Amino acid sequence: MSEVLRIEGLRFAWPRSPWTLDVPSLVLEAGDRVFLHGPSGTGKSTLLNLIAGTLLPQAGAVRVAGEDVAKRSGPARDRLRADHLGIVFQQFNLLPFLSMVDNVTLPCRFSKRRRERALQRFGSLDAAARHYLAALGLGDAAQASRRVIELSVGQQQRVAAARALIGGPSLVLCDEPTSALDTRNRDQFIDLLFAECAAAGTALLFVSHDLSLAARFPRQQALGELTASAVESPEALA
Numbered sequence: 118m119s120e121v122l123r124i125e126g127l128r129f130a131w132p133r134s135p136w137t138l139d140v141p142s143l144v145l146e147a148g149d150r151v152f153l154h155g156p157s158g159t160g161k162s163t164l165l166n167l168i169a170g171t172l173l174p175q176a177g178a179v180r181v182a183g184e185d186v187a188k189r190s191g192p193a194r195d196r197l198r199a200d201h202l203g204i205v206f207q208q209f210n211l212l213p214f215l216s217m218v219d220n221v222t223l224p225c226r227f228s229k230r231r232r233e234r235a236l237q238r239f240g241s242l243d244a245a246a247r248h249y250l251a252a253l254g255l256g257d258a259a260q261a262s263r264r265v266i267e268l269s270v271g272q273q274q275r276v277a278a279a280r281a282l283i284g285g286p287s288l289v290l291c292d293e294p295t296s297a298l299d300t301r302n303r304d305q306f307i308d309l310l311f312a313e314c315a316a317a318g319t320a321l322l323f324v325s326h327d328l329s330l331a332a333r334f335p336r337q338q339a340l341g342e343l344t345a346s347a348v349e350s351p352e353a354l355a
Contacts, residue, residue, distance in 0.1 A: 119147045121201075121288045121320040122168065126177035129160075129167060138163055140177075140343050145288065147318040150311065152331045154324070155340035161324045162207070164340070165290045168322070169202055170194040182287050199228040203281030203289040203319070207296070209273050211280075213266035217255060220265055221246035221279045224286075231284025234317075238285075249279035252309045254302060271297040278306055285317030292324045307333060 127140040138160040145151060155161055166172040167179055170186040179186045182201045186194060198204075203224070211220050222242040225232035232242070239245040250261055253275040265273060274297045281289050289310070295303040307330065314321050323334065331337050 121145050121147050121149070121182060122322070123180040124168075124177070125180075127167065127174050127179060128176040129163060129172065129174045136160075138167075138344060140164065143343060145320040145322060147287070147320055148315065149320045149336060150314065150334050151320075151322050151336045151338055152325065152334035153322060153338050153340060154326065154328060154331065157326075159340050160344065161340055162292055165204075165206070165292050165322070165324060168288075168290060169204055170198055196228075199224060200230045201287040203283075203286035205274075205277050205281045205289070205291045205294040207292050209277040211265045211273055211276060214264055216262045216264055217250060217268070217276050217279075218243060218246040218261050220276055221249060221283055223280060225284050228284065231286065235284045242283075245283055246279065249282055249309070249313075250276070252305075253279055254305060255279075271299070271302065274298060275302065275306065278310070282310070282313045285313075286319060288320045288322065289314060290322050290324075293326065294323070295325065295327060295330070303327075303330075 122143070122145040124140050124143040128137065130137045153161060163172065167174055168181065173187045181197060184197055186197065189197060212223070222245070225235050225242050235242055235245040239248060247256065247261055250256055255261065255272060255275055265276060268276065274294065278294055281291070295306060298306060310321065313319070
């Protein structure tokens with residue numbers, strides 16, 4: 118199997134803070150499904166931001182699809198992120214005045230790789246978006262054209278999940294992606310996430326406090342077992 122993520126000797130610290138995140142090694146291959154857990158403030162969200170290239174380490178390397186994230190320019194990191202990463206962060210980062218469908222298709226507007234994969238499978242970006250929305254219980258045709266600002270938090274979270282999956286990225290990063298979902302929608306989301314990642318050979322790094330989900334993952338990882346040190350930082354709680 119091909120290697121999707123490799124972290125070696127990673128170190129990150131916020132300015133003027135005693136908090137340090139050290140990750141000596143972490144490797145994910147295509148199709149891996151990893152459940153990452155740990156107490157609040159120990160750096161789980163910070164680690165995902167380092168993988169995504171929205172933060173850069175002070176030492177060590179983060180390689181996504183074989184590329185050292187920190188050694189690429191800002192625009193090159195943006196392209197790498199668009200091509201290879203699907204991300205569900207806690208803030209969702211949706212565009213509030215666009216429709217659900219338009220938000221879901223955004224990665225395909227910025228990534229030729231993901232656009233071609235979506236078109237090959239579904240024939241159009243609109244059809245691809247509606248497939249994921251329907252699988253997450255948002256399939257009503259009239260509803261799909263609603264602006265995101267009109268949706269509940271739980272609905273917005275599902276739109277963010279659909280956006281992360283479209284176009285079969287190499288790696289999906291999820292930061293508490295089921296926090297606003299009820300049990301039925303949570304299970305529906307997990308089922309879709311696993312099915313789509315399996316179909317595309319996508320690796321999954323899933324951060325959650327909901328330990329009841331851990332048993333569904335073949336690989337479970339406590340952040341404390343990865344890190345040499347992790348002390349709570351206000352900035353790490355993003």
